[in-house]
């Protein structure tokens with residue numbers, strides 16, 4: 023799959039409090055409103071200007087903090103095609119894959135804010151367009167790749183009657 | 196005995212040996228959710244088409260985050276959760292019962308279990324020797340519907356503790372110090388394992404505070420062996436039958452560290468990351484408008500009793516307000532019985548009923564623009580307490596007590 027969009031550059035340690043602030047807790051069951059505030063405390067322009075296909079590009083430890091799945095969910099709802107970061111906090115990583123938002127781990131220093139970026143998920147490559155840097159990103163662990171390919175955890179479980187790891191007791195009742 | 200504590204727990208579950216880095220599918224003994232993550236979990240359970248839970252006895256629902264509700268949409272979320280527990284038979288802990296992790300450790304978590312909560316600080320259960328970790332709503336929905344989850348067997352960062360704390364230094368200083376040393380991503384995807392002679396000198400309350408914050412350096416779990424202290428704690432709760440020993444690992448860990456408890460100083464974490472720590476001596480005198488003592492990190496009987504030791508017969512500084520939140524109904528009752536609450540109320544504290552309260556910025560103590568709060572909670576991210584124009588400092592109950600009395604960050608050793 024090929025993804026294409028602009029880079030929205032963020033720094034290190036972008037917490038779930040910056041992505042989905044607790045003060046909008048009352049909007050958690052009204053996500054169409056909540057999405058208007060996604061990443062607001064990190065970049066107030068983001069929610070209003072992000073275009074379908076764009077990339078959220080962070081530094082290290084992206085998504086640290088709470089387990090709120092609303093964080094990757096809002097990023098996805100805003101139209102973002104993938105999160106690209108040097109490293110991603112554990113729970114955010116699982117949550118993103120579970121709701122079908124790709125996470126690409128690589129050195130993000132060579133990705134300038136606003137640049138047009140293309141990601142080739144099958145080949146594990148990022149390319150700054152038209153003729154910029156080419157960067158390889160790390161492949162996802164197999165189980166996460168399968169969940170992502172099935173469109174998220176709910177669909178993955180329904181399709182495989184389990185985790186698609188039946189040999190390891192991953193089947194379910 | 197297994198090489199590491201975490202491997203021991205997983206191997207017992209899986210019925211075979213496992214290696215770090217391997218993916219395993221395991222049965223989950225207990226899962227829980229709260230009113231922040233819960234409504235989405237309920238929607239995902241419906242999407243999975245599960246008409247019943249695999250075992251409602253192993254599922255607990257907590258209304259603790261916006262509790263009591265401060266907004267009608269949150270009240271409606273609470274209705275959804277209550278209806279869900281009625282329909283499925285899952286346990287419900289409602290307004291006033293307390294913060295999920297505290298109540299789970301008091302009533303539900305057992306040594307050796309695998310516990311998954313839809314809340315990042317579920318790792319607190321590691322204090323009891325359980326492999327407890329946080330996940331999101333969808334992962335927990337799958338566990339509720341099917342009883343299983345997948346886990347990557349984590350590498351272990353083993354921390355050998357020796358010695359005992361100096362006066363007015365405690366568990367919070369230890370964990371803040373450790374996070375400051377290794378960084379907010381210092382243990383990402385790994386398990387922390389605490390061992391050594393120092394562990395015997397830690398009370399269960401100390402262990403709960405330490406395990407609670409394992410996630411603040413990225414760890415999947417913060418594990419203590421289950422030992423005599425664990426047995427005594429469970430016995431004090433009338434749960435001696437839930438005890439089983441869980442030994443420390445006896446093989447090499449992926450990385451080892453040593454900390455002498457006697458070398459630690461009162462430590463403060465400065466805005467806006469938990470790993471931005473300094474000895475209290477470097478931040479003395481900074482004016483603080485709100486002091487919070489409570490939350491799943493430091494809202495237990497010992498924390499409140501320590502606070503009362505400082506505040507007995509004194510008054511909170513006029514430029515500061517002091518908010519106290521017992522972490523559970525049991526804590527609240529015990530503190531009342533011990534006379535702690537009266538001391539605190541007379542000293543000028545405001546008592547909030549057991550809840551997360553201001554910790555995650557929904558209600559009950561949101562800060563004004565430019566205000567500073569010193570809290571015993573576990574996170575100080577920008578905006579965490581409901582206002583990105585405010586600042587949060589993290590510290591122990593002793594530093595909080597000294598600060599409440601002086602109206603500015605103070606060293607407990609100079610105040611008492």
Ligand code: SF4
Pocket residue numbers: 260294295296314316490491492550551554555572573
């Ligand atoms: S007290 Fe704070 S950290 Fe603990 S569960 Fe509640 S919101 Fe989370």
